[in-house]
Amino acid sequence: MWPYCLLRMVCAFLLSVLPISVLAMSVTFINPGKSDEIYWVTATNSMAAAADNLNVKLEVLYAERDHLRALDFARQLAARSAQNKPDYVIVSNDYGTGAEVIRILDAAHIKTFLAFSNILNPEERQRILGPRQIFKGWLGSLEPKAEEAGYLTARALIERGEMANMRSSDGKLHLLVIAGDRSTPTSLKRNEGMRRAVAEARNVLVDQEVYGEWSREKAREQSTWLYKRYPQAKLIWAGNDLMAFGAMESWAASGGKPGQDAFFSGINTSAEALQALISGRMTGLAGGHFIAGAFALVMLHDYHHGKDFQDEGLELERPMFILFSTQEAQRFQSQFSDLNFHKINFRKFSKVLNPAVKKYEFSFRQLLQQTEGRK
Template identity: 40%
Template sequence: MIRWVLGLWLLLCCALASAQTRAPSVIFLNPGYSDEPFWADYTRYMQDAAGDLGIDLKVLYGERDPARMLSNARQVLDGEHPDYLIFTNEQFQGPVLLRLFEASQVGLFALHSTLTDEQQALIGGSRERHRNWLGSLVPNDEEAGYLMGRELIALAKGQPAELLAFSGVKQTPSSILRLAGLQRALNEAPHVRLVQAVHGEWQEQRAYEQAMSLLPRYPGVSLVWSANDAMAFGVMRAADEQGRDLRYAALNNSARVLQAHIDGRIDVLASGHFILGACALVMLSDHARDMDFIERGGQDQVASLLHLLDRAQSQKLLARLGQADIDMDFGQFSALTQPQQQRYDCSIASLLD
């Protein structure tokens, strides 16, 4: 009898140990193209963080197709459920995803873009009506748009100027917020006039075609604000073909835009949000280990990752991101290693040293 009890006790201990050491499983519904530099790099940093944190990560690309994104979500729902599902509110699909998984035990987490205030007024926020929606992590998009706009406007040196803006996909919160930030900067600078804001949908070719028709319409434009780097390059190509000398503000971390900033072809550059997904994995890793991130900044958090780079910082970032090994330990941001931290401090500071 004693031997039987000891045997059962050992089995229970082994089962508990196994449960405690099992890697948390996470699926990320990546909205981008699988060969899109920004989203491919975004995934690369998440995979690096997953390795540091002991997370089993799988990524499904939506290929910028709303139907494909929903198909990927249904594939997860019909398959073996992960511990966590990370989604974006791309094309405002967040409420649909929440409804799909409302009866499941999967923990849902909004990344990069969360439900808008209007959407949340209808269906509730995280941990409200949809109890398995654990929270969100988004970058400081409005602030980035503002800082880019303010720095670009400063190039006019107080003189009257005209500005043309290229925003992203109309139904994307990041696009809306960045453009709102630009408008805040314009409100502070009445001497600079926004002649038009168009939706370049993050695409170089579309921005090129738009700029080919817009630049002749606005011969006085000297400033171009772009919500990402691809659109800035599209406008730049059109301007070069038309012999226009313009000043540019852009956002991203591609080798191409970093080099353009170093060379002075991009005047203002914001970057830093490319590790946002990795930072989200830090939060979920803690949550899986009974250290709820709500105690370290709340359930819905804004990461102040986006900031303006000077040319020296662009040079450092270009060199670091060009390495095969990112050489960044994301475990350093976890509550496991910093149990006294009151807020997460995930940043690219170490990449700029």
């Protein structure tokens, strides 16, 4: 039998020489999207790559855009036996479910982290305050700066409209807006960015704003009558790529040529969207924010191993979107056409694994640059 003091020395030595990644942690992601929805599949795949890189056990539960299912998942996780509960749960505040999920999981002593869509409405904020206040297990949040996506794509549309002299007889550029939904913070922030670009331009009129509920089919239907009502509108801003495609399809069905006699913008990095940008059918495309979940795992990894992120703030809103150039779209297609992100080294972003890292950097452009030249 080893003396206790010697045993402690051996344990301390092993902890000092073994890689920190052997200290495994488990994370469950309540994915608000559909299991066949390209954006949320892409987000999940990037998280899976980061989890493998950081030796994190990742479980993904798809709510299939049913907010009640997200709450059911939270209750199921809370009811698990102690050994089967995850160390952390990542959740999005889509459709305003975040506060209730946090409440359910906190009561079960499961730590939570908000990612992707995090902004709480005033009523929710009053009820749960901020991270680590009423609910001690709510560790923090990380949100892509969604306003940036709306701004970048709207500005690209306006600049292209000016170059093509798309002004109407009143001397103005006319813009149609197909937004996402009326409640999700991400949707509202993208709209704010679009409006900022319009306000800066001064010569742009928004003829009408509708909500396409992120649906290609609904946007196709809405845009059909919008074009008839506002024949002077030649710029169409959409809150995601699917709605942009619906609007492009109805324009083409009426004899128009997207990218030539009308300009369209979208948000996301689907293969179809990237190809539309490369071909010129789409004028502005912003994306890269799907990486928020992977970076949330980096932050939780560091927290789990003793490096709290609170020195940077508990509720982070960081630039992640980029406005894709055609070259960057081609690079994304070349490197990630199979939606496999394992070629990215997520370990280099960890403060625990890289003590020289003093501040988290989350822009998607750096990931494209990291993989440039790789086959």
